Structure formats: structure tokens, C-alpha cells
Amino acid sequence: MSDNDEPYTRHFPVSWQELHRDAKALAWRLSEQGPFERLVAITRGGLVPAAIVARELEMRLIDTFCVASYDHMEQGSFTVLKEVDGDGEGILLVDDLVDTGATARIVRKKLPKAHLATVYAKPSGRPEVDTFVTEVSQDTWIHFPWDTEPQYVAPIVGQKGSG
Numbered sequence: 001m002s003d004n005d006e007p008y009t010r011h012f013p014v015s016w017q018e019l020h021r022d023a024k025a026l027a028w029r030l031s032e033q034g035p036f037e038r039l040v041a042i043t044r045g046g047l048v049p050a051a052i053v054a055r056e057l058e059m060r061l062i063d064t065f066c067v068a069s070y071d072h073m074e075q076g077s078f079t080v081l082k083e084v085d086g087d088g089e090g091i092l093l094v095d096d097l098v099d100t101g102a103t104a105r106i107v108r109k110k111l112p113k114a115h116l117a118t119v120y121a122k123p124s125g126r127p128e129v130d131t132f133v134t135e136v137s138q139d140t141w142i143h144f145p146w147d148t149e150p151q152y153v154a155p156i157v158g159q160k161g162s163g
Helices: 016-031 047-056 102-110
Strands: 010-013 038-043 062-071 074-082 091-098 115-121 131-135 140-143
Touching: 016 047, 016 115, 016 131, 038 047, 047 062, 047 091, 047 115, 062 102, 074 102, 091 102, 102 115
Parallel strands: 010 140, 038 062, 038 091, 091 115, 115 131
Antiparallel strands: 062 074
């Protein structure tokens, strides 16, 4: 892939504090949707937001639905590593982000009655989500705090492809 083919022209770094705030806002919205019998985190990205949502909704029954799809910034083939039983009735699914909606469609196929909530949503995946907090453009790569560390970054004006 050449630089001109890069699908992500914008970068959106999210700090731990911002993620906590946004996941708590998601829980606030979900508090009006429930009650839910159990929470299922879509791994790995959904683990941290799910912990925050579970705390805020005082949910203790937590499980995981494990799907592997991303290799850094490339979305490849999907592998379901672990599922949960049932049709999704009473289940709150939590993920960090819906991007193209591909992971969401896989999980929805297995759990069609579940309520899917994400902290962030992109336009292509947004129709797959029941509840979300923040929408970002499709060409934005979200840098989550568990994937980054502090380092120097060039000013926006000096970055190639900014704007």
C-alpha cells in the first residue's frame, strides 16, 4: 500500500482520562436502556470500556466474545476465538469502536437479540450499533491509550496528509 492509498488520513489520540469519561457517558446512556442481565465485552478493545460500564451499571456477570481481526492498522480476516451461548436476550455487548461494522455483524449474527454499545462509531459501522457516544470520520484512526506511549509528535500543520 502506497502513502496515497492510506485509508487513515486523520489520527485521534485518546488518553486514559478521555476514554474513562467517554465510557462513563456510554454507561449513562445505557442506564436508560436496561436493565441487562449480563455484560459481554468484545475483545480485546472492549475490555476496558466494559469494565467501566460494568462498574457504573453495577453489573457483576461479565463474559467475553473474542474476535481477532486487526493487525495494527490493517483489518484482515476474522477469527472467532470464543463465543457466548444464547441468542443475546438480556445481553449488553460492549466494544471500544465500530469501524466498518464487520466485527459487529459477526457478533450480531451469533447474538441477534443483544444490545450492542460502543464508545466510538464510524459512519460505515454506525448502523450496526444500538448505542454509542462519539462519532468520528471513517478516515480517522483512533489511537487508544493501551496501544500508545508518550512521545514527540510533529505539529498538525507539518504532518503529511493533515487537513
